[in-house]
Amino acid sequence: MQPLVLSVESFGRSYESHRAVDGLSFQLRAGEILGLVGPNGAGKTTTLRTIAGVLPVKEGRIVVGGFDLARDEERAKRNLRWIPDDPQPFDALTVLEHLEFTAALYGQRDWRARADELLERFELSEKRDAFGGELSRGMRQKLAFCCAWIARPALVLMDEPLSGLDPRGIRSAKHEIEELARAGTAVILSSHLLVLIEELATRLLILDRGRKVFEGTLDEARSRFPEHSRGSLEEIFFAATGEGAARKGGAGGAAT
Numbered sequence: 001m002q003p004l005v006l007s008v009e010s011f012g013r014s015y016e017s018h019r020a021v022d023g024l025s026f027q028l029r030a031g032e033i034l035g036l037v038g039p040n041g042a043g044k045t046t047t048l049r050t051i052a053g054v055l056p057v058k059e060g061r062i063v064v065g066g067f068d069l070a071r072d073e074e075r076a077k078r079n080l081r082w083i084p085d086d087p088q089p090f091d092a093l094t095v096l097e098h099l100e101f102t103a104a105l106y107g108q109r110d111w112r113a114r115a116d117e118l119l120e121r122f123e124l125s126e127k128r129d130a131f132g133g134e135l136s137r138g139m140r141q142k143l144a145f146c147c148a149w150i151a152r153p154a155l156v157l158m159d160e161p162l163s164g165l166d167p168r169g170i171r172s173a174k175h176e177i178e179e180l181a182r183a184g185t186a187v188i189l190s191s192h193l194l195v196l197i198e199e200l201a202t203r204l205l206i207l208d209r210g211r212k213v214f215e216g217t218l219d220e221a222r223s224r225f226p227e228h229s230r231g232s233l234e235e236i237f238f239a240a241t242g243e244g245a246a247r248k249g250g251a252g253g254a255a256t
């Protein structure tokens with residue numbers, strides 16, 4: 001069995017009186033691509049932002065690469081990269097300087113060849129001397145990919161990572177995500193593009209109103225919802241979430 005990269009235990013988060021995430025537990029092993037899906041407001045971004053260390057862990061325990069995020073934040077964060085849906089690079093650094101800076105931050109000495117390869121693959125070579133503030137949204141996303149990839153991390157978290165990319169960028173990103181996972185990186189991919197999740201994810205985590213309603217492979221989801229035994233992830237999604245699922249008691253009962 002592959003080593004454990006991430007462990008989330010009884011994680012919860014409230015915003016004033018609103019319960020955004022409740023009692024969420026799951027684990028992730030090296031090489032897995034976890035598809036995180038759920039309706040708007042399900043708690044996906046809150047969960048990702050907390051694992052990324054952007055929001056503090058107030059309830060539960062999150063362990064990244066063996067380090068407790070609340071107690072040993074620096075070492076836990078060293079293992080992970082976070083690609084938000086609208087990355088904001090530094091205005092004063094060029095594209096290449098971002099890669100140099102990120103490589104230095106993570107102690108990657110031989111970064112130059114890898115940087116050239118990534119810039120080529122994401123069609124950013126022509127923009128290597130452009131400043132962060134001069135990049136389009138899609139280019140900012142591509143740069144975030146390159147920075148996340150430069151010093152092969154143990155865990156990558158992505159929130160709608162492909163939403164601003166052109167078709168060639170989408171193809172490169174998908175290829176890179178699969179390559180990275182094959183090399184042992186664990187990936188959490190959150191997206192409303194269920195076709196993308198179906199294509200890339202080796203396991204699914206479905207949230208609804210802050211709670212886990214399903215965790216497992218697509219095949220396991222199909223046997224959990226026998227009426228969709230040959231169904232797409234979209235059909236499973238509708239069966240697992242929303243009013244119908246709650247009324248049938250499927251949501252709570254389906255959680256593993």
Ligand code: ATP
Nearest residue numbers: 015018019020038039040041042043044045046047
């Ligand atoms: P989406 O698919 O729309 O991006 P999501 O699954 O990522 O949704 P979150 O952004 O985690 O959901 O939000 C979960 C819940 O927490 C929502 O009800 C949202 O309104 C609430 N919430 C999120 N951020 C805040 C905040 N800063 N202050 C108050 N409530 C918040």
